[in-house]
Amino acid sequence: MNIRTALVLVATLLLSPIVVIGHESALVFGIHPYLPATKLVERFTPLSEYISSQIGRHVNIRVATSYQDHINAISQGEVDFAYMGPASYIKLTELNDNASLLGRLNFSGKDTFRGAIIVRSDSSITSLSQLSGKRFAFGDPNSTLSSLIPKRLLADSGVGLSDLSKYSHLKNHHNVALAVLLGKYDAGGVKEEVYKEYKSRGLKVLKWSPKIPTHPFVSSPKMTPKNIAELRQILYKLHLQPNGLEILQKIKKGTTSIVPANIRDYAGLRDLIKTK
Amino acid sequence: MNGMALKQNIVNGTSFKLPMFLLALLFTFFLIASNIYIYQQQRSTLTTAFTHLQQSEIQILSQLARESLISEDYALIEWFFNRWGEEHSEVVSLTLRNSDSNFLLSNYQRTKDPSIERFSSSNTITHQDEIYKITLVSEATAMNKQLKELMQQLMLVSTITILLLGISIWNLFQRLAIRPLLLEIESRQKAEIALEQSAKEWIFAMDFFEDAVYLVDLNDKLVRANLTFYNMTRSTPELAVGQDISTIIHPNGEDIPCPVCRARNERRDEVIIMEPDHPDNPTGIPIQVTVQMIRDSDKNPMGVLMGIRDLTRSREEEEEKALLSHELHQAQKMEALGNLTGGIAHDFNNILGIIMGNVELAKMQNGEIDGPRMRKYLDTIQTASERARDLVAQMMVFSRKDQEETHPMDLTPMVKEDIKMLRSLLPTSIEIDLDFQNNLPRVEMDIIKFQKVLINLCLNAKDAMNGIGKLTIKLGMWRDINQECSSCHKHLDGDWVDVSVTDTGSGISHGDMIHVFEPFYTTKEVGKGTGMGLSVVDGTVRNLGGHTIIESEEGKGTTVHLLFPPVLEDTLLEDSKDESSHHSHQGSGQSILIVDDEPELAQVISEMLEVYGYQSTAITSSTEALKLFESNPASFDLVITDQTMPQLTGKDMAIKMREMRPETPIILVTGYSDSIGQEEADEQSIGFLKKPVDAINLVNLVAEMLPKS
Numbered sequence: 001m002n003i004r005t006a007l008v009l010v011a012t013l014l015l016s017p018i019v020v021i022g023h024e025s026a027l028v029f030g031i032h033p034y035l036p037a038t039k040l041v042e043r044f045t046p047l048s049e050y051i052s053s054q055i056g057r058h059v060n061i062r063v064a065t066s067y068q069d070h071i072n073a074i075s076q077g078e079v080d081f082a083y084m085g086p087a088s089y090i091k092l093t094e095l096n097d098n099a100s101l102l103g104r105l106n107f108s109g110k111d112t113f114r115g116a117i118i119v120r121s122d123s124s125i126t127s128l129s130q131l132s133g134k135r136f137a138f139g140d141p142n143s144t145l146s147s148l149i150p151k152r153l154l155a156d157s158g159v160g161l162s163d164l165s166k167y168s169h170l171k172n173h174h175n176v177a178l179a180v181l182l183g184k185y186d187a188g189g190v191k192e193e194v195y196k197e198y199k200s201r202g203l204k205v206l207k208w209s210p211k212i213p214t215h216p217f218v219s220s221p222k223m224t225p226k227n228i229a230e231l232r233q234i235l236y237k238l239h240l241q242p243n244g245l246e247i248l249q250k251i252k253k254g255t256t257s258i259v260p261a262n263i264r265d266y267a268g269l270r271d272l273i274k275t276k
Numbered sequence: 277m278n279g280m281a282l283k284q285n286i287v288n289g290t291s292f293k294l295p296m297f298l299l300a301l302l303f304t305f306f307l308i309a310s311n312i313y314i315y316q317q318q319r320s321t322l323t324t325a326f327t328h329l330q331q332s333e334i335q336i337l338s339q340l341a342r343e344s345l346i347s348e349d350y351a352l353i354e355w356f357f358n359r360w361g362e363e364h365s366e367v368v369s370l371t372l373r374n375s376d377s378n379f380l381l382s383n384y385q386r387t388k389d390p391s392i393e394r395f396s397s398s399n400t401i402t403h404q405d406e407i408y409k410i411t412l413v414s415e416a417t418a419m420n421k422q423l424k425e426l427m428q429q430l431m432l433v434s435t436i437t438i439l440l441l442g443i444s445i446w447n448l449f450q451r452l453a454i455r456p457l458l459l460e461i462e463s464r465q466k467a468e469i470a471l472e473q474s475a476k477e478w479i480f481a482m483d484f485f486e487d488a489v490y491l492v493d494l495n496d497k498l499v500r501a502n503l504t505f506y507n508m509t510r511s512t513p514e515l516a517v518g519q520d521i522s523t524i525i526h527p528n529g530e531d532i533p534c535p536v537c538r539a540r541n542e543r544r545d546e547v548i549i550m551e552p553d554h555p556d557n558p559t560g561i562p563i564q565v566t567v568q569m570i571r572d573s574d575k576n577p578m579g580v581l582m583g584i585r586d587l588t589r590s591r592e593e594e595e596e597k598a599l600l601s602h603e604l605h606q607a608q609k610m611e612a613l614g615n616l617t618g619g620i621a622h623d624f625n626n627i628l629g630i631i632m633g634n635v636e637l638a639k640m641q642n643g644e645i646d647g648p649r650m651r652k653y654l655d656t657i658q659t660a661s662e663r664a665r666d667l668v669a670q671m672m673v674f675s676r677k678d679q680e681e682t683h684p685m686d687l688t689p690m691v692k693e694d695i696k697m698l699r700s701l702l703p704t705s706i707e708i709d710l711d712f713q714n715n716l717p718r719v720e721m722d723i724i725k726f727q728k729v730l731i732n733l734c735l736n737a738k739d740a741m742n743g744i745g746k747l748t749i750k751l752g753m754w755r756d757i758n759q760e761c762s763s764c765h766k767h768l769d770g771d772w773v774d775v776s777v778t779d780t781g782s783g784i785s786h787g788d789m790i791h792v793f794e795p796f797y798t799t800k801e802v803g804k805g806t807g808m809g810l811s812v813v814d815g816t817v818r819n820l821g822g823h824t825i826i827e828s829e830e831g832k833g834t835t836v837h838l839l840f841p842p843v844l845e846d847t848l849l850e851d852s853k854d855e856s857s858h859h860s861h862q863g864s865g866q867s868i869l870i871v872d873d874e875p876e877l878a879q880v881i882s883e884m885l886e887v888y889g890y891q892s893t894a895i896t897s898s899t900e901a902l903k904l905f906e907s908n909p910a911s912f913d914l915v916i917t918d919q920t921m922p923q924l925t926g927k928d929m930a931i932k933m934r935e936m937r938p939e940t941p942i943i944l945v946t947g948y949s950d951s952i953g954q955e956e957a958d959e960q961s962i963g964f965l966k967k968p969v970d971a972i973n974l975v976n977l978v979a980e981m982l983p984k985s
Contacts, residue, residue: 038359174355175350179350
């Protein structure tokens with residue numbers, strides 16, 4: 001290698017996107033804590049890396065300590081874009097309507113999911129009304145399927161929180177499922193995905209929730225339209241990339257693409273939550 | 277080394293194998309036991325460490341689980357336990373069970389090889405009156421890996437140790453057992469080379485021999501021969517080897533087997549001498565053929581080694597050797613004579629002094645011829661003269677050449693006579709002791725030789741004693757002797773006349789004893805010896821039919837026995853008759869012619885004869901005497917003549933006189949003559965007298981030779 005070649009290489013390195021990444025501020029990708037933080041980081045790292053490679057900036061993952069913390073972080077611009085629960089999105093719009101939807105998960109054309117009120121398989125409880133005077137495990141208070149929807153279903157069955165002998169908000173759906181299995185609680189609310197995971201260990205569904213729209217990706221108010229448009233294109237074309245499906249499946253099994261989302265997609269959920 | 281020795285060596289080498297094998301086996305067993313012990317120790321340590329580690333881990337997990345239970349973060353427990361299990365490859369299972377509901381809050385399981393050893397630890401957590409049990413089951417993979425590596429290292433070390441031990445044992449075994457075999461092989465190779473070289477040297481040496489040497493097998497086929505054989509038989513190895521030896525030696529065939537062939541055929545060792553004219557000697561030279569059978573250890577014949585020696589040169593050498601021996605004998609004799617002369621001269625001067633003194637005294641008697649004093653002087657002169665004669669006679673004995681003249685003799689007077697002379701030869705510091713046995717039988721003896729032998733023995737004894745000591749001469753019979761001759765080593769038995777000379781000198785050492793009979797051997801310094809060598813003494817004794825025995829003790833002295841066979845008595849009777857016939861005779865006027873170139877001596881003899889009644893004519897020239905005799909041969913009844921005279925010797929004169937008158941009696945008187953002796957004189961019927969002549973012997977012989985009237 002001669003001196004000229006070495007100088008060319010050095011110049012190339014200095015002008016490369018990596019260097020650009022180093023010079024521009026990194027994007028913060030917020031994740032709501034529906035799973036343990038490390039597990040979330042593990043699931044979303046491939047996507048953040050993909051976005052980083054496409055946008056030319058570092059993307060740092062931020063796992064919120066709670067659903068509310070996550071909503072606040074987006075609203076206040078502590079994160080640039082985020083993945084969040086449907087109910088959280090509704091709460092976010094209530095706080096700051098400048099947050100833009102970037103897209104939402106799509107499962108082979110299916111864009112909804114559901115949750116369930118679960119009890120142990122050996123439980124004698126057969127209806128929601130029988131939960132009165134029982135112990136109930138909820139997830140995060142802002143969790144759509146482990147907290148907000150179960151409370152609505154209980155209320156619809158005439159069981160208010162005060163009717164329960166005990167209820168608690170656990171950190172996530174998994175805790176709810178395990179707490180019920182352990183017998184710490186007589187029933188709990190979890191999304192379908194978690195129920196299926198623990199079903200074999202002794203759970204059964206007491207009541208399925210209505211279908212709700214899938215989790216959305218949103219941008220914080222500080223994001224420029226250009227950046228929002230750029231991010232949307234990146235997300236929409238993800239499944240077309242050579243490793244796009246792999247990145248999507250990593251986030252949630254069965255995910256086939258990220259499709260455009262509209263605030264109207266969440267109107268029904270908004271009504272469901274707000275009526276109570 | 278032969279095959280048996282080699283076999284024995286191999287056996288010896290093999291005897292080391294078992295101990296070496298057992299030693300190696302013992303050491304290997306020791307190593308294996310050590311490895312097992314180390315392995316078990318290390319395994320125990322690792323197991324303890326592993327258990328402690330597992331306990332520590334389960335404590336950490338328990339702490340986490342407790343906190344998660346308190347915060348009801350059950351998923352965290354499950355997730356963390358699963359993650360723990362995934363991150364720790366040795367974990368087989370990690371469970372958290374609610375003991376009350378038996379629900380597995382966490383149940384990490386990994387499919388593992390059940391054959392691998394596992395360790396299990398558990399801990400209990402109490403939360404809200406509920407008991408949770410954490411169980412961690414781990415494979416001892418790391419420990420096994422370490423133990424495996426340890427075992428590999430031990431095996432490696434053991435293998436290296438065993439290999440080193442094996443090499444050491446092998447080297448030791450090779451040194452102790454195989455090495456001798458290798459050395460044996462090397463030795464054999466060297467031996468083969470040496471044998472080959474030896475064979476070449478043998479062939480060269482055989483070819484170098486002037487003797488023909490050849491080897492014949494039991495079928496009379498020639499196996500090998502040297503160059504002399506091929507030259508002698510005009511053949512070559514290519515033509516002769518494998519051929520019948522008879523056809524090679526006798527190409528023209530033989531009607532009757534020769535003596536050599538007979539000895540060979542009869543398988544007996546023999547030495548055959550063939551003169552040139554022998555009909556079976558094809559060489560034309562005197563040869564000695566040696567037939568020597570080669571036999572195995574059981575004495576069975578294997579072949580015949582034969583040799584042909586040309587005796588021409590050896591015979592010439594024997595003659596030369598005899599001549600040299602004679603010359604040596606004579607030289608030693610003359611040397612001894614020279615020594616004798618000195619001693620005798622002293623005695624002779626004394627005798628002359630006595631004679632001359634008495635003559636002077638006789639002359640002073642003034643005509644008293646028949647007086648008693650004159651008679652005394654004359655008797656003294658006569659006695660002194662006889663002593664002088666005896667001395668001269670003994671000197672003459674020494675100066676004469678040896679002649680084979682032996683007669684049965686009594687040794688006693690001979691020894692006594694010799695002692696007279698010995699007293700003159702030996703210093704007075706040497707005491708002479710005599711021990712004579714009476715009535716000894718006679719021995720066949722040459723008086724001259726005996727005197728020489730005895731005197732020389734005594735002179736040797738004097739030299740051995742350095743002039744001071746005691747000399748003992750014994751004469752006696754040694755009956756029923758059972759001894760070996762010191763010279764020829766022949767075993768002696770029966771009765772022998774023993775003349776022994778003993779000295780008190782330095783003795784003869786054992787080393788010198790084996791050489792004393794060798795010619796020219798002496799321990800004396802040059803010019804110090806006066807006697808003949810023992811080889812000459814022994815040779816003389818053996819010529820006389822005797823033997824020599826030497827007894828000597830170093831530092832004490834030496835005795836030399838001269839043994840002679842006694843003569844039978846009937847032989848002696850004849851001799852005694854001869855001696856008894858000796859007596860004096862009175863003449864009756866017979867005419868006797870006396871011839872001697874010494875006028876005084878001629879005159880003395882003339883007057884002696886006249887005293888005894890004979891008429892005598894004394895002539896001092898032999899030629900004139902011959903002329904006188906020639907003028908009238910019959911006028912003289914007897915002629916007495918000296919032998920040694922100028923112009924014409926007595927012997928020649930006598931021969932001429934006999935030619936003129938054959939019956940003329942003639943007496944030859946000689947003092948010293950090599951030209952005629954007693955024997956020759958007897959053959960020619962000539963009387964023989966030795967000077968100085970005494971009257972009795974003279975007239976007895978004259979009377980004997982004169983015709984009896």
